[in-house]
Amino acid sequence: MSDHSAARGLRDRYWERIPLTEMTSHEWEALCDGCGKCCLNKLEDEETGKVDLTRIACRLFDDRTCRCKHYATRKQYVPECIQLTAATISDHLYWLPQTCAYRLIHEGRDLYDWHPLLSGAPETVHRAGVSIQGRTVSEEAVPEDLWDDYLIEEPL
Numbered sequence: 001m002s003d004h005s006a007a008r009g010l011r012d013r014y015w016e017r018i019p020l021t022e023m024t025s026h027e028w029e030a031l032c033d034g035c036g037k038c039c040l041n042k043l044e045d046e047e048t049g050k051v052d053l054t055r056i057a058c059r060l061f062d063d064r065t066c067r068c069k070h071y072a073t074r075k076q077y078v079p080e081c082i083q084l085t086a087a088t089i090s091d092h093l094y095w096l097p098q099t100c101a102y103r104l105i106h107e108g109r110d111l112y113d114w115h116p117l118l119s120g121a122p123e124t125v126h127r128a129g130v131s132i133q134g135r136t137v138s139e140e141a142v143p144e145d146l147w148d149d150y151l152i153e154e155p156l
Helices: 003-012 025-030 071-077 101-106 144-150
Strands: 040-044 051-057
Antiparallel strands (some): 040 051
16 A cells, blocks of 8 residues: 555545445455454364464465465465455454454454554554564464364464
8 A cells, every 4th residue: 555545545444434335446355454364274173163373374374474376366375365354254254363453443443543444554464463464373384183283372
């Protein structure tokens, strides 16, 4: 996000007046705070439905930037990657990070002050300690039967 678009986002706070279902693709994408938590593999207890977070990231995740290496074409590499949309957000609330802007707005809550749309700087999510930057290991490095050894609490 450019400084110009961040400043514009601060001025108009579009997420407070435009429903998720009516946002442009640019507005929708700008809601992502860049924390990277959605790119972590999760373990779901089949009996309770409880979802545990691991520090094992998708093979396309860049631990330094907290972004997908092939975001635009990620489904070609990881067909099971979930593309969150306004129409599907309700189906995915159970695993979305507690700090996720999509979740917060869907639930009628405010964005955190460290969110890049409010701070004007993409690195504030990292400075706030909310992101997983520098904390992950690639799923290619850990056999799936050992994922239990990599459980973490969500950085809040």
